[in-house]
Amino acid sequence: MTTFASAQDPLPSWNDGKVKESIVAFVENVTKVGSADFVPANERIATFDNDGTLWAEQPMYFQAFFIFDRIKTLAPQHPEWKTKEPFSSVLNGDLKTALAGGEHALLEMAMATHAGMTTEEFEAIVTDWLATATHPTTKRPYTEMVYQPMLELLAYLRANDFKTFIVSGGGIEFMRPWSERVYGIPPEQVIGSSIKTKFELRDGKPVLVRLPELNFIDDKEDKPVGINQHIGRRPIAAFGNSDGDLQMLQWTAAGSGPRFCLYVHHTDAEREWAYDRESKIGRLDKGLAEAATKGWTVVDMKRDWTPIFPNENE
């Protein structure tokens, strides 16, 4: 339990200690008029990784569960999938074999399930899936696998005139249908990986058709590229959980003036998952070392967060 639980506390799910103090000190510092570190509101840009930073990512990225469910749904229209990997393994429930092909296999499955429809049709597919799909071990809806302390942090930053952005390796159109409702982050502040789209007039009605062609992978060295493309100015605060966020944090830290970089370290095997240097998903290795060297804030989930999920004790 947090011992600092006044009505005014904007971060009630964060336990007292140096991590919470570092966040509050940064925000108070950049928002205090007359402070040498004051940052005008229009420059208060904060970027957040999604998987493992705003919501969980174990035992697999949640978008992978979406892909597998789509393959099962679409299988009747694709008889060839019965004998074609990685699709056949998905249909046989053997996800380990399906994922044995690594990133290439996942990309092939993503293209087969994320393209070929209009943007509006895809938005409806994602929305419908999220309304009924549940996490395999917790049985929670995926949108309730978000981190309560991070929801509070997003709201706290916005209350201090920060503009909050998602910068995720996940699909941009997979996140946008629910990011505003769940995180308070509108679609125009979501940056992610994308496929190409094409404008068409169908019976005089304009549509955007999703093509099975990569447009952008928003990960690692390309997170700063995506940030520059979409935002056009450097964040003053960045939040991630893996080595895939390292360049985003480096890019953020390298700006002049006050900067805040934070890693979420997954340390709670009981309430969530514990993983870092050896994990295939969300590996945090180089990032931990650089955080120590540069004095970035590292959240110890077990120590710093109570609760982890919303309505955790219900």
Added chain:
Amino acid sequence: MTTFASAQDPLPSWNDGKVKESIVAFVENVTKVGSADFVPANERIATFDNDGTLWAEQPMYFQAFFIFDRIKTLAPQHPEWKTKEPFSSVLNGDLKTALAGGEHALLEMAMATHAGMTTEEFEAIVTDWLATATHPTTKRPYTEMVYQPMLELLAYLRANDFKTFIVSGGGIEFMRPWSERVYGIPPEQVIGSSIKTKFELRDGKPVLVRLPELNFIDDKEDKPVGINQHIGRRPIAAFGNSDGDLQMLQWTAAGSGPRFCLYVHHTDAEREWAYDRESKIGRLDKGLAEAATKGWTVVDMKRDWTPIFPNENE
């Protein structure tokens, strides 16, 4: 002179008439709580073309003047340009020949002048150029070749909780250094054409290097593509001046609920320029026809705007 000049008039440079009435009626309609056409603030997205819609574009796109000036500045480092078209013609002051190669020649010159430096270096180059460059016929700084009525319209929409975006075929990083100061539009709400960038660590310092490789041309059919990529939801209002904006207006108009589409028609050869169906720059042909068919608003600059530029009578 406008006859409707009260202290409350949010659009004092717009003359009374059906055009001004159509704008005010739309804004009052979508912002009136309880109205059947009420649109929540987060969905009030308005997109604006830039060249010929927010600032002038004659006798050439202003970015072309920037390119020519850059070629002259960089010429000492490129002795080969003395004998290489289109560069040699630019250096000889023969812009007509330089542009004879059409879009391909312009693109070649853009790549030679817009790539090879970091994003921060390019921002400084644009800022420095704008501080001293002046328009060849009016002798005004380019940032004073903006349309006063459109500045008022942007402010009026924002005062009614619209989020205003630029959606331009011009270079995204050519516009961002001044869009906030001049239009009140922050860099994260600027969409434009772009080249690719690459993240690098130079002596441990992260930079984004601009590469001579096209990323996206934000024109015609790709304006809705760019809008979807950056904003992720459909505008309820769109403003343009040429056939290059037609698909953006079609995409906007095709959404459900109230929509507003407007073309700026250049009709004032005395105070600005008069051009439409036959113009090489900013051709407005199909767009005029479709505006008539669909009942979109068409600004007659001569009739509807007084003044056209800020401080016009100084």
